[in-house]
Amino acid sequence: MHSILAVDDSASMRQMVSFTLKSAGYKVTEAVDGKDAFDKASMGAFDLVLTDQNMPNLDGIGLTKKLREHPQFKATPILILTTESSDQMKQAGRAAGATGWMVKPFDPAKLLEVIKKVIR
Amino acid sequence: MGEMSTEGANASAGIDLSQFYQVFFEEAGENLDRMEQQLLAIDVAAADDEELNAIFRCAHSIKGGAATFGFADVAELTHQMETLLDKLRRHELEPTPAMVDVLLASGDALRSQLGRHQGAGGEVIDTTDLLVNIRAFVAGGSAVAAAAPSPAPAASTAAAPAMAVEADVPVALNGDRILELVLGPLDRPELAVSIVELFKEIEGLGSIEAIDGGMPQDGLRRFKLTTSSSDADLLDLFGFHVAREQVALRPFAGERVAPGYGFHAGAPGSPITEEDKGYGFFDEAPGAPGSPPDASAVATANAAAAALTAKPAAAKADAKAPAATLEAASIRVSVEKVDQLINLMGELVITQAMLAQNSASLDPVLYQSLVSGLTALDRNTRDLQEAVMSIRMIPMQTVFSRFPRMLRDLASKLGKKVELVTVGEATELDKSLVEKITDPLTHLVRNSCDHGIELPAERLAKGKSEVGTITLAASHQGGSIVIEVKDDGKGLSREKLIKKARERGLSAPDTMSDAEVWGLIFEPGFSTAEVVTDVSGRGVGMDVVKKNITALGGTVEIDSAEGYGMRVAVRLPLTLAIMDGMSVGVGEEVYILPLSSVVESFQIGEDSVKTIGGNGRVVEVRDEYMPVLELERLFSVPRFDLGRSSGIMVVIEAEGGRVALMVDELLGQQQVVVKNLEANYRKVQDISGATIMGDGRVALILDVGSLVRRSRH
Numbered sequence: 001m002h003s004i005l006a007v008d009d010s011a012s013m014r015q016m017v018s019f020t021l022k023s024a025g026y027k028v029t030e031a032v033d034g035k036d037a038f039d040k041a042s043m044g045a046f047d048l049v050l051t052d053q054n055m056p057n058l059d060g061i062g063l064t065k066k067l068r069e070h071p072q073f074k075a076t077p078i079l080i081l082t083t084e085s086s087d088q089m090k091q092a093g094r095a096a097g098a099t100g101w102m103v104k105p106f107d108p109a110k111l112l113e114v115i116k117k118v119i120r
Numbered sequence: 121m122g123e124m125s126t127e128g129a130n131a132s133a134g135i136d137l138s139q140f141y142q143v144f145f146e147e148a149g150e151n152l153d154r155m156e157q158q159l160l161a162i163d164v165a166a167a168d169d170e171e172l173n174a175i176f177r178c179a180h181s182i183k184g185g186a187a188t189f190g191f192a193d194v195a196e197l198t199h200q201m202e203t204l205l206d207k208l209r210r211h212e213l214e215p216t217p218a219m220v221d222v223l224l225a226s227g228d229a230l231r232s233q234l235g236r237h238q239g240a241g242g243e244v245i246d247t248t249d250l251l252v253n254i255r256a257f258v259a260g261g262s263a264v265a266a267a268a269p270s271p272a273p274a275a276s277t278a279a280a281p282a283m284a285v286e287a288d289v290p291v292a293l294n295g296d297r298i299l300e301l302v303l304g305p306l307d308r309p310e311l312a313v314s315i316v317e318l319f320k321e322i323e324g325l326g327s328i329e330a331i332d333g334g335m336p337q338d339g340l341r342r343f344k345l346t347t348s349s350s351d352a353d354l355l356d357l358f359g360f361h362v363a364r365e366q367v368a369l370r371p372f373a374g375e376r377v378a379p380g381y382g383f384h385a386g387a388p389g390s391p392i393t394e395e396d397k398g399y400g401f402f403d404e405a406p407g408a409p410g411s412p413p414d415a416s417a418v419a420t421a422n423a424a425a426a427a428l429t430a431k432p433a434a435a436k437a438d439a440k441a442p443a444a445t446l447e448a449a450s451i452r453v454s455v456e457k458v459d460q461l462i463n464l465m466g467e468l469v470i471t472q473a474m475l476a477q478n479s480a481s482l483d484p485v486l487y488q489s490l491v492s493g494l495t496a497l498d499r500n501t502r503d504l505q506e507a508v509m510s511i512r513m514i515p516m517q518t519v520f521s522r523f524p525r526m527l528r529d530l531a532s533k534l535g536k537k538v539e540l541v542t543v544g545e546a547t548e549l550d551k552s553l554v555e556k557i558t559d560p561l562t563h564l565v566r567n568s569c570d571h572g573i574e575l576p577a578e579r580l581a582k583g584k585s586e587v588g589t590i591t592l593a594a595s596h597q598g599g600s601i602v603i604e605v606k607d608d609g610k611g612l613s614r615e616k617l618i619k620k621a622r623e624r625g626l627s628a629p630d631t632m633s634d635a636e637v638w639g640l641i642f643e644p645g646f647s648t649a650e651v652v653t654d655v656s657g658r659g660v661g662m663d664v665v666k667k668n669i670t671a672l673g674g675t676v677e678i679d680s681a682e683g684y685g686m687r688v689a690v691r692l693p694l695t696l697a698i699m700d701g702m703s704v705g706v707g708e709e710v711y712i713l714p715l716s717s718v719v720e721s722f723q724i725g726e727d728s729v730k731t732i733g734g735n736g737r738v739v740e741v742r743d744e745y746m747p748v749l750e751l752e753r754l755f756s757v758p759r760f761d762l763g764r765s766s767g768i769m770v771v772i773e774a775e776g777g778r779v780a781l782m783v784d785e786l787l788g789q790q791q792v793v794v795k796n797l798e799a800n801y802r803k804v805q806d807i808s809g810a811t812i813m814g815d816g817r818v819a820l821i822l823d824v825g826s827l828v829r830r831s832r833h
Contacts, residue, residue, distance in 0.1 A: 009177075012144035012185045020135055054180050079399070083184050094402040102399035105188035108135040114399045 002119050003027040003044065007037040007051035007063065008081070013104075017050060017081075020108035021115075034058025038066050046076060047119050053082040053089070061096045068097035077118040081106075137189050144185045145238050148194070151178040152227050152234075153521060159224055160524040164215050172209040175223075179205055182230065194233050197247050200254040201226050207258060222253045224525070296326055296346045298372040299354075303362060304340035312341040314361045322357070325349060344372055455551070458511050465508045466698065466793035470812050472501040473790065477814035505698065505791075513548035513694075516594040516603070519558050520545050523565055523592060530569050537576050537586055538569055543593035549601050553692055556672055557603070560665045564605040564688050565590060567662075572609030572686055582683070584608065600674075600716050601694055606687040612638055612680040636777075638678035642666040670825050673699075673714070673808065675774055691716075699794055701811070703787040703819065704770060707757040710819040711783075712792055712811060717824040719771040719778065721786060729782075739769060739780050746771065747831035750782045754806065754830075774824040779831040781822075790814075794821065806830065 004026050008014040014030050021028045029044065031037035035057040041049065049067065053060035060080045067073040077099040082089060093101050102114055155178035162171055183198035201223060207213040232245045303312050319328045326347030347354065351369050358367045475494055484491045520542045531538040549557070573579075573588035580586055591606040614637050621628035621640050628640065644663040669676050674692035693699055693716070701712035722741075729739050729748055738745040748769070752759065769780040792811035797804060797820075808823035 010181045010185055011147050012140050013188060015143055016135075016137065016140045016188065019140075023135065052184075054177055056174070056177060083180065083187070090400070090402075098402065100399055100401035104184050106399075108137075110399075117401070 001025065001027045002047040003029065004115075004119075005029050005031060005037060005041055005044075005046045005049045005051075007031040007034065007049065007055070007060070009033050009052060009055040013052065016108070017111065020111055024112050024115075026115075034060065034063035034066075037063050041067060041073065042070070045072070048115065049073070049076060049078040050115075051078065051080055053080050053093075061092050061098070064093070064096040064098045079114070079118070141189060141237075144189050145234055148182045148185060148230070148234055151182050152231055154178050156224060156227050156525055157521060159220050159227070160528055162215065162220065164217050164220060167208070167215050169209065172205065172215075176202065176205040176209050191233070191237055193245070193247070194230060194237070197226055197230060197233070197250065200251055200258075204254050204258050213257065213260065219257050222250060222257065226250050226254065296348045299345040299347065300331070300370045300372045301328070301343040301345050301354075301358075302340050302368040302370065303343075303358075304366055306341065306362065306366060309341075311361050315358055316343070318357065318360060319345075345369075461508055462512065465505055469501060469505060469698070469791065469793055470814070472497055473814035474816065509550070509694075509698065510548075512551045514551050514554055515545060516547045516549055516554070516601075517545035519554055519561060520592055520594075522558070522562075526562065527565065527569055527590065530566060531573075534570065535575060536569065536573050536588060538573055538588045538590055541589055541591045543591065544595045547594040547596060547601060548694075549594075549692070550694060553672060553694075556668070557690070557692065560668045560690070561592075561603065561605065563661070563665050564690075565592065568605055568607035568609065568686070572607040572611070574610055596694075597691070600691050603690045603692070604687055605690075606685065608685040611682045611684055611686045612641070612678070613682050617641065634680075635677070638680055641678070642676070675825065698791055699821075700789065701792040701821065702770070702789050703813075704751075704768075704781070704783040705785040705787050706751045706755070706783050707759045709755070709757050710787060710813060710817065711751065711755075712819050712821040713770065713772060713781075714821070714824060715789060717772045717774050719773045721768060721770040724767045724769055741771070741780070746778055746780045748780045748782055749827055749831055752782070752784075772824045772827065774828045777828040777832065779828050781827070792819075792821070 004021055006014060006017045006021065006028050007030075008017065009032055014032070018028045018030055029040055029046070031040050033055040034051070037049070037051060038058065049063075051060040051063055058066070060082070064078050064080065067076070067078060078097070080093050080098050080101045081104050082093075082101055083104045090101055099118060100114075102111070155175055158171055158175045158178070162175070179198050179202040183195055183202055186192075186194035186198060204213070204219065204223070208215050208219070213219075226247070229245050229247050229250055232242060233247075236242050236245070303315065306312060316328055316330070319325060326345060326349070328346075329344050330342070331344045332342040345354070349357075354369060355364060355367055476498060479487075479491065479494050482491060523542075524540050527538055527540050568590050569588075573590065574582070574584075576586045579588065589608050591604070593604040593606070595602055614634065617637050617640050618628045618630070618632070621643075624643075626640070626643060628637075641662045642665075666676050669690055669692070672692055674690055677689045677691070678686065679689070680686040693714075700715040702715050702718050703710050703712050724739060729737050730745075731737050737748040737750075739748045740746075751757065768783050768786060770783055770786070771778055771780050792813075794809045795811060797807060797810050800810070804820075806823050806826045807820045808826075809821040810818050811821060813819050
């Protein structure tokens with residue numbers, strides 16, 4: 001079973017993402033912000049990190065940078081979920097080492113569709 | 121990475137989003153509260169980045185959820201707020217009080233909108249004015265904020281047409297959509313020119329202009345389109361000249377908008393058409409689809425995973441992590457379930473007391489294991505009770521948080537400057553009490569602002585700071601919580617109060633203690649309007665405040681110094697369900713006194729009680745005379761032994777007064793489960809409730825406030 005780390009400071013979004021992923025048969029670990037995510041990431045192996053961008057403590061891009069510094073996460077797909085889709089935003093994501101981005105709001109089916117492209 | 125494909129992934133489509141609505145509503149409510157608090161706290165002249173960021177995040181978070189769960193009106197308003205807040209946090213605009221006002225008003229509108237979505241009903245909320253105002257603020261800063269045409273993403277290789285398009289687009293003044301058209305990679309650059317010409321040839325289609333200065337970047341040409349046509353029509357049109365996969369449309373990036381979907385550009389050479397997007401992958405980014413599997417990276421990752429797992433300490437060091445985890449680990453249960461638990465707990469406490477009483481006479485040597493078992497039961501019951509009660513406890517913060525906003529509005533209406541200081545927000549109180557104390561506290565705070573704090577000029581003239589301070593403080597004292605409302609305003613005037621009382625025909629001798637004088641304002645209908653302040657037309661109703669607090673088993677005390685301010689202290693039991701009581705015997709009867717009101721007890725000699733004025737009796741305690749109430753007479757307790765009472769006095773204190781109760785014996789202190797007498801029987805004067813004793817008998821709980829009042833008359 002593939003394991004996904006789902007990071008969002010919003011409980012409703014986190015539940016939605018988590019429920020969607022679980023019903024599709026993924027194993028999900030939730031984290032409430034970038035710091036929490038980083039702590040949890042270092043305690044387990046994940047096949048994918050799905051992170052919100054705008055969060056307290058450590059944002060999605062900051063989390064991506066920190067994870068990429070770690071050999072364990074050098075090749076792990078990291079998708080940043082963001083309501084902001086400007087080029088600056090994408091560039092920052094790219095520079096941080098994110099695998100891709102997904103614009104919020106999205107529907108659950110779309111999320112799974114995108115995930116299928118990165119987890120194989 | 122995984123070795124198997126995700127077969128289950130398609131089973132997703134039918135997820136019912138409504139199951140997350142409740143969580144969203146609660147979360148949005150919390151975010152609104154937080155946003156309001158932070159808006160109120162912000163110093164417009166010197167707003168710090170972290171504050172602005174935090175406010176932005178609240179709006180952002182609500183918007184994200186609202187858009188996801190389909191509450192378009194909420195999403196629209198929060199989107200505008202977010203746009204404004206974003207400019208503020210980027211210092212493209214300077215915050216002004218007017219902005220804070222419109223953001224606060226928007227918060228109120230959002231609450232109403234959310235309320236409607238939750239089925240609370242109400243009229244459709246018209247947010248037009250708010251939206252117009254916010255947009256005006258945003259536009260006001262547009263000279264600074266005019267978004268530069270976004271640079272093309274700097275691809276790591278020239279042959280990397282990275283992404284991407286979303287729809288949901290900025291809108292021009294005439295309603296046309298403003299799009300960014302990305303063409304390429306084109307094998308013949310002149311095709312772009314053909315497309316521009318084609319677009320211009322069709323009348324009414326809109327305008328097109330190159331935004332890349334005519335030079336391709338990353339092999340891509342970029343144009344700005346202003347058009348009323350749909351994406352599909354445009355794509356069909358461009359299809360005359362270039363392949364469908366070489367065309368991408370996205371919202372014009374000069375403006376930030378809520379995006380809906382987008383395109384994913386494929387790898388060069390094997391373009392993949394994505395019909396429905398809103399995401400993208402960075403080429404050559406780790407894990408991106410289409411990037412060659414990086415075997416060495418995977419190997420490294422696995423090795424590193426092992427290494428990391430061996431060092432779990434890295435994760436434990438952070439102190440903030442537990443708080444975060446805590447949030448994820450909490451559950452919501454209905455209040456009824458908690459109440460039922462508390463009820464059962466009460467029964468258990470009674471049963472335990474009963475066992476303790478019945479076993480008291482057992483020989484501890486003979487029944488050693490039974491007695492030690494009962495001791496353990498006693499301890500466990502107490503712990504359990506504490507744990508159960510703590511479920512219902514919520515911090516005073518929930519009450520205090522409503523005041524900054526209220527005071528701000530009130531102060532500006534009155535032309536006063538008031539600062540609110542809160543102390544002890546973390547102090548916990550039973551949920552049912554929190555709900556009931558909110559109104560009286562609101563009343564007190566409003567009073568302080570309205571009638572305590574002076575106008576700025578008046579304050580300056582008195583040598584005070586222009587800004588008045590109202591302090592709300594909560595703290596635990598013994599088994600009670602004490603909530604203070606303090607202000608540094610004009611305070612109460614002893615002379616005026618006494619004068620007013622006499623005019624109203626109340627007995628107000630000059631010898632009254634200050635506490636008694638202050639207590640006058642609690643007299644029903646005792647309008648202090650002309651007395652204490654020159655502000656007219658108030659109709660305060662302090663008597664109502666007092667009545668409500670007394671009904672909760674609480675007391676109110678006033679302290680004041682004329683010219684310096686006033687302090688109202690509300691003392692409440694932590695919970696209404698259980699209290700510490702002192703049981704006293706009168707004849708065959710047992711009565712319970714709230715332990716918190718018991719001051720002292722002593723035995724008196726036969727001559728210590730003196731009769732004055734025919735009926736009244738007083739006892740001399742340390743050179744002071746105190747009214748005496750004989751419970752035996754008061755409750756007409758039948759007495760069979762005819763012996764004289766043993767003359768034990770218990771001094772109780774309530775409502776700023778003291779009275780000595782004459783009882784036969786002191787039986788002990790214990791926790792009692794309070795049963796409502798009115799609900800089970802009827803209201804009885806001087807009695808606040810009843811409880812079941814360890815031996816199964818019912819004992820009445822005395823209403824000390826009522827006893828003290830009785831002794832005054």
